[in-house]
Amino acid sequence: MPVALCTMSHSPLMGRNDPDASIVAEVDAAFADARAFIADFAPDLVVIFAPDHYNGVFYDLLPPFCIGAAAQSVGDYGTQAGPLDVDRDAAYRIARTVLAAGVDTAFSERMHVDHGFAQALELLTGSITAVPTVPIFINSVGEPLCPVSRIRLLGNAVGQAAAALDRRVLLVGSGGLSHDPPVPRLDTAPPPVRETLISGRNPTPEQRAAREQRVIDAGRDFAAGVATIQPLNPGWDRNLLTVLASGELDEIDSWTNDWFVEQAGHSSHEVRTWIAAYAALAAQGAYRVRSSYYRPIPEWIAGFAVTTALPE
Numbered sequence: 001m002p003v004a005l006c007t008m009s010h011s012p013l014m015g016r017n018d019p020d021a022s023i024v025a026e027v028d029a030a031f032a033d034a035r036a037f038i039a040d041f042a043p044d045l046v047v048i049f050a051p052d053h054y055n056g057v058f059y060d061l062l063p064p065f066c067i068g069a070a071a072q073s074v075g076d077y078g079t080q081a082g083p084l085d086v087d088r089d090a091a092y093r094i095a096r097t098v099l100a101a102g103v104d105t106a107f108s109e110r111m112h113v114d115h116g117f118a119q120a121l122e123l124l125t126g127s128i129t130a131v132p133t134v135p136i137f138i139n140s141v142g143e144p145l146c147p148v149s150r151i152r153l154l155g156n157a158v159g160q161a162a163a164a165l166d167r168r169v170l171l172v173g174s175g176g177l178s179h180d181p182p183v184p185r186l187d188t189a190p191p192p193v194r195e196t197l198i199s200g201r202n203p204t205p206e207q208r209a210a211r212e213q214r215v216i217d218a219g220r221d222f223a224a225g226v227a228t229i230q231p232l233n234p235g236w237d238r239n240l241l242t243v244l245a246s247g248e249l250d251e252i253d254s255w256t257n258d259w260f261v262e263q264a265g266h267s268s269h270e271v272r273t274w275i276a277a278y279a280a281l282a283a284q285g286a287y288r289v290r291s292s293y294y295r296p297i298p299e300w301i302a303g304f305a306v307t308t309a310l311p312e
């Protein structure tokens with residue numbers, strides 16, 4: 001069945017701590033191109049891989065993956081709040097195929113998602129309900145993480161499931177390339193923050209505003225060159241884009257989780273969502289990258305990229 005792919009970095013700092021207007025215009029043009037590509041493809045199902053940033057998934061029960069049969073967006077960083085238009089039947093069909101392939105995904109009838117999903121759906125399709133969706137959470141933040149080889153297997157199984165649906169499926173991956181924004185970590189967080197990582201659902205508006213302001217401040221400091229967070233790594237980012245475009249995805253299996261962090265920062269694990277989306281596309285045979293935009297954008301704490309691809 002027809003498939004197409006669009007992968008994109010997300011950043012909660014878009015619109016909150018923008019780079020020079022010429023760079024914003026360049027990114028806007030990349031998204032306009034992606035939207036035109038998607039409109040031309042006319043998907044009737046979006047399968048989106050995205051991470052969570054301790055808004056929907058916590059250490060009280062932290063699976064490596066979760067497929068949502070129903071989901072709602074928490075509306076962080078000004079993204080749309082409320083239910084996604086989840087295609088429940090497609091979610092179950094995909095989950096059955098993934099489990100049959102030996103990839104032990106979790107499954108949710110009440111998934112909570114954050115800007116990782118909502119920003120991508122809004123930017124690419126116009127809203128969180130524009131096109132029926134199957135949201136697939138990939139843990140990219142809460143260590144310990146599974147080896148990245150499992151992500152390729154997940155993506156492959158999702159791609160096989162997508163092929164068996166009689167639908168026009170857009171595969172989306174949402175996450176930054178090299179970047180190390182201030183996402184708290186369980187082993188270093190002070191006790192009150194640690195508790196929010198374990199069970200922090202539904203923060204008060206004041207708590208949410210304080211969290212968001214901390215990230216915005218970090219973006220300002222990073223762009224000013226005074227933040228203590230890890231630099232972006234454009235060389236690493238470009239190599240990743242080259243590998244994804246080459247179709248030689250099994251090369252990625254040898255990349256260790258520690259190497260991701262050393263090279264590209266903790267949140268570079270978010271490229272798991274790209275790897276899954278490309279592996280899903282590869283499940284249907286050879287593919288061709290149709291467009292690839294990249295720029296390191298310190299104001300957004302992001303190696304920022306947008307790609308589109310189609311089967312050959």
Ligand SMILES: O=C(O)CCC(=O)/C=C/C=C(\O)C(=O)O
Nearest residue numbers: 010011053054176181182183211
């Ligand atoms: O404050 C927190 O708990 C989480 C911070 C946060 O949500 C940061 C998000 C950053 C990205 O999504 C990103 O750069 O990819």
Ligand SMILES: [Fe+2]
Nearest residue numbers: 116175176270
């Ligand atoms: Fe993120």
